Amino acid sequence: MTKYVVIGSGIIGLYTVFNLLEQGIKSTDISVIAEYLPGDESINYTSPYAGGNFSCITGDDAETLEFDRYTYTNLHKVQAKLGGSKCGLDRYISTEYWDLMPSPAKKDSLKEYLEEYEDIPANDLPKGVAYGIKFRSWNFNCPLFLQNFQAFLENENGVKFTRKRISHVSDAYSSNTETVFNCTGIGAHKLGGVSDSNVYPTRGQVVVIKAPHIKENVMRWTDSDPTYIIKRPYSNDQLILGGYTQKDNWTADTFKKETVEILEKTTKLFPKILEENPNGPNIKDLEILRVASGLRPSRHGGPRIEKEVMNRNRVLIHNYGASGYGYQAGFAMGHKAVRLALSRDVKL
Numbered sequence: 001m002t003k004y005v006v007i008g009s010g011i012i013g014l015y016t017v018f019n020l021l022e023q024g025i026k027s028t029d030i031s032v033i034a035e036y037l038p039g040d041e042s043i044n045y046t047s048p049y050a051g052g053n054f055s056c057i058t059g060d061d062a063e064t065l066e067f068d069r070y071t072y073t074n075l076h077k078v079q080a081k082l083g084g085s086k087c088g089l090d091r092y093i094s095t096e097y098w099d100l101m102p103s104p105a106k107k108d109s110l111k112e113y114l115e116e117y118e119d120i121p122a123n124d125l126p127k128g129v130a131y132g133i134k135f136r137s138w139n140f141n142c143p144l145f146l147q148n149f150q151a152f153l154e155n156e157n158g159v160k161f162t163r164k165r166i167s168h169v170s171d172a173y174s175s176n177t178e179t180v181f182n183c184t185g186i187g188a189h190k191l192g193g194v195s196d197s198n199v200y201p202t203r204g205q206v207v208v209i210k211a212p213h214i215k216e217n218v219m220r221w222t223d224s225d226p227t228y229i230i231k232r233p234y235s236n237d238q239l240i241l242g243g244y245t246q247k248d249n250w251t252a253d254t255f256k257k258e259t260v261e262i263l264e265k266t267t268k269l270f271p272k273i274l275e276e277n278p279n280g281p282n283i284k285d286l287e288i289l290r291v292a293s294g295l296r297p298s299r300h301g302g303p304r305i306e307k308e309v310m311n312r313n314r315v316l317i318h319n320y321g322a323s324g325y326g327y328q329a330g331f332a333m334g335h336k337a338v339r340l341a342l343s344r345d346v347k348l
């Protein structure tokens with residue numbers, strides 16, 4: 001085994017490996033072990049089920065705002081290294097609405113770095129909406145992006161990936177391993193040596209439809225379940241409709257009632273979805289490609305990015321708990337985790 005081992009090949013594990021390489025660690029000193037790898041699907045592997053884009057879903061404490069900012073302003077590096085937008089990471093305009101006014105800290109932070117930022121005039125806001133903005137977002141085709149990310153790290157750089165389930169975190173160390181990164185997402189709940197009871201799922205169900213005429217995102221945040229419409233790049237015109245944020249719900253099942261509710265609320269928020277229907281604006285005519293459910297790896301107290309010294313020669317770096325924002329904040333989480341491992345100043 002290698003000097004650096006990353007457990008997990010979800011988006012958090014992959015961003016962590018990317019950051020290790022950026023800090024000058026040799027690819028042959030890094031390996032990834034994971035029960036599920038890009039291309040796989042399981043309710044215990046959240047990353048393929050994300051919408052996924054950069055949105056205003058996150059909180060407004062200083063660290064969270066900085067994770068978002070750092071990731072948003074650095075994603076172009078990942079996109080360039082993976083070969084451009086065709087890797088499954090492209091840019092689309094997002095319109096975001098809040099029923100409850102976001103805090104000044106959140107508004108000021110977004111305004112400072114989001115590209116093509118615009119406040120939406122109060123007169124143009126839908127009924128019940130307190131505040132709205134438009135900006136250029138990052139959109140991920142999550143299943144494609146994960147596979148291209150692994151190919152970049154493994155085939156182009158020589159990072160070794162091994163499929164393996166481990167029962168205890170100590171099983172990830174071999175004689176020459178100095179640092180293990182625990183990027184196990186929802187798996188941190190029961191991984192031996194970690195068993196973090198603060199980890200819980202926030203279940204989401206999404207409906208994927210075919211909608212070639214939609215080339216943007218629309219999101220609406222309320223004090224309960226959000227409504228979102230996310231364009232999936234390089235996907236043969238898939239549009240992701242959601243959603244739900246159901247705390248402590250572990251089910252992988254999908255429900256017709258939720259599908260109907262998602263279609264109703266997304267087409268109400270963004271009637272343009274129905275515009276190209278041959279028989280008029282009728283939900284029944286939408287082409288549903290897939291319905292899926294995923295578990296956001298949430299954590300009471302927020303993400304855990306922490307260094308644990310196992311003994312004189314062994315360090316464990318935790319990097320999990322990205323909840324509903326692993327793609328949009330995880331690059332910064334990986335950066336912080338790697339800097340902790342290399343014991344350099346951590347500014348994030």
Ligand SMILES: Cc1cc2nc3c(=O)[nH]c(=O)nc-3n(C[C@H](O)[C@H](O)[C@H](O)COP(=O)(O)OP(=O)(O)OC[C@H]3O[C@@H](n4cnc5c(N)ncnc54)[C@H](O)[C@@H]3O)c2cc1C
Binds near residue numbers: 034203242293327
């Ligand atoms: C419906 C939905 C919509 C979402 N939309 C967005 C969005 O638009 N934008 C956004 O930023 N985020 C979004 N998210 C959240 C995002 O998907 C997660 O934050 C992210 O995928 C978490 O990644 P992860 O790497 O921590 O976990 P995972 O993807 O679950 O990866 C965990 C890895 O650890 C491995 N592992 C776990 N336990 C073990 C073990 N014991 N042994 C070996 N390997 C193990 C797994 O096999 C896997 O490889 C969404 C999530 C859902 C469900």
